[in-house]
Amino acid sequence: MTTVSIIGNGNMAKAIGGVVAAGGSTVQYLGRDGGTVDGSIVVLAVPYPEVDAVLATYGAQLAGKAVVDITNPVDFATFDGLTVPSDSSAAAVIAAALPESTVLKAFNTTFAATLATGKVGAETTTVLIAGDDDAAKAELGGLVRAGGLNAVDAGSLRRARELEALGFLQISLAAAERVSWTGGFAVVA
Amino acid sequence: MTTVSIIGNGNMAKAIGGVVAAGGSTVQYLGRDGGTVDGSIVVLAVPYPEVDAVLATYGAQLAGKAVVDITNPVDFATFDGLTVPSDSSAAAVIAAALPESTVLKAFNTTFAATLATGKVGAETTTVLIAGDDDAAKAELGGLVRAGGLNAVDAGSLRRARELEALGFLQISLAAAERVSWTGGFAVVA
Numbered sequence: 001m002t003t004v005s006i007i008g009n010g011n012m013a014k015a016i017g018g019v020v021a022a023g024g025s026t027v028q029y030l031g032r033d034g035g036t037v038d039g040s041i042v043v044l045a046v047p048y049p050e051v052d053a054v055l056a057t058y059g060a061q062l063a064g065k066a067v068v069d070i071t072n073p074v075d076f077a078t079f080d081g082l083t084v085p086s087d088s089s090a091a092a093v094i095a096a097a098l099p100e101s102t103v104l105k106a107f108n109t110t111f112a113a114t115l116a117t118g119k120v121g122a123e124t125t126t127v128l129i130a131g132d133d134d135a136a137k138a139e140l141g142g143l144v145r146a147g148g149l150n151a152v153d154a155g156s157l158r159r160a161r162e163l164e165a166l167g168f169l170q171i172s173l174a175a176a177e178r179v180s181w182t183g184g185f186a187v188v189a
Numbered sequence: 190m191t192t193v194s195i196i197g198n199g200n201m202a203k204a205i206g207g208v209v210a211a212g213g214s215t216v217q218y219l220g221r222d223g224g225t226v227d228g229s230i231v232v233l234a235v236p237y238p239e240v241d242a243v244l245a246t247y248g249a250q251l252a253g254k255a256v257v258d259i260t261n262p263v264d265f266a267t268f269d270g271l272t273v274p275s276d277s278s279a280a281a282v283i284a285a286a287l288p289e290s291t292v293l294k295a296f297n298t299t300f301a302a303t304l305a306t307g308k309v310g311a312e313t314t315t316v317l318i319a320g321d322d323d324a325a326k327a328e329l330g331g332l333v334r335a336g337g338l339n340a341v342d343a344g345s346l347r348r349a350r351e352l353e354a355l356g357f358l359q360i361s362l363a364a365a366e367r368v369s370w371t372g373g374f375a376v377v378a
Binding site: 080081085086087120121122123152153154155156158159161162163165166168169172173176178179180183184185186187188189 | 269275276309310341345347348350352355357358361362365367368369374378
């Protein structure tokens with residue numbers, strides 16, 4: 001039985017926890033201010049600007065674990081780009097800060113509502129997962145599928161750049177009311 | 190009656206021409222080696238590496254027209270990134286080369302098959318259009334809708350960076366057989 005620790009208490013934390021729990025795995029919710037990490041998979045379900053503080057609090061405990069970055073590092077001051085270098089990604093920045101962890105990018109292209117309902121329009125919600133460790137990607141993908149969603153391996157962690165571009169585009173379309181927060185991009189196999 | 194000139198003769202040229210013709214507009218197909226551009230909208234339906242040659246041939250005729258860039262400047266040598274600067278886009282490069290034209294980014298996130306069938310899975314195919322000229326975007330969007338597809342304004346031409354990231358991701362997923370060339374990303378309003 002896998003235990004997944006989720007750091008954060010917002011809509012995304014709850015939605016991801018719901019998927020994991022629906023698949024039969026154990027979910028541990030942790031606050032930003034510390035605690036003992038039980039899970040072998042740890043989801044950083046906080047906004048990107050809060051990641052540094054979370055890593056300062058939990059970093060040592062994350063060694064040897066799979067750490068899932070779900071962030072979209074949108075520059076909300078301009079809404080015209082990201083706050084990470086354009087040839088990089090939040091996931092790459094986090095991976096550099098956690099050299100003893102296996103960092104995966106996932107859940108940043110799925111709105112909370114589509115994780116909760118399992119649907120984007122008529123299509124089953126798909127979680128795109130990027131990372132350099134095939135076993136970790138497969139394990140996370142298995143948890144997602146057990147929870148009733150689709151999971152697709154999006155390639156190496158370098159593809160986090162593209163996943164974050166997709167996440168930003170989707171957020172910008174929703175903010176402009178050109179898609180709804182219950183819709184967005186569906187993945188059709 | 191709008192005339193749309195399409196430069197190129199590949200699958201995408203034919204698929205885009207099919208959409209435009211279905212909407213009742215006139216389509217002119219032009220080869221890479223020259224001809225008289227009749228359309229007020231010109232689609233550069235050639236692979237990105239051929240754009241320079243097309244601009245050398247047709248550039249002067251494109252002044253005052255809306256020029257639609259559909260390219261995905263994937264680095265096919267590495268399949269691990271794009272050949273344009275990471276903070277830019279093929280559309281931005283083309284716009285810089287055509288200061289007297291109105292450049293739009295469109296059709297790079299829709300596979301030819303989904304333009305032809307009008308469907309991505311159960312969803313109507315959506316053409317995402319980025320550009321800095323609202324009237325030109327609205328005109329192209331109108332042609333797309335008349336042809337039976339959805340069109341969504343994806344924002345300013347700076348969003349071409351994200352559209353090209355999406356296009357690259359979609360191509361990489363299809364090449365890895367994780368989605369099919371008749372599927373990919375659907376947009377759910």
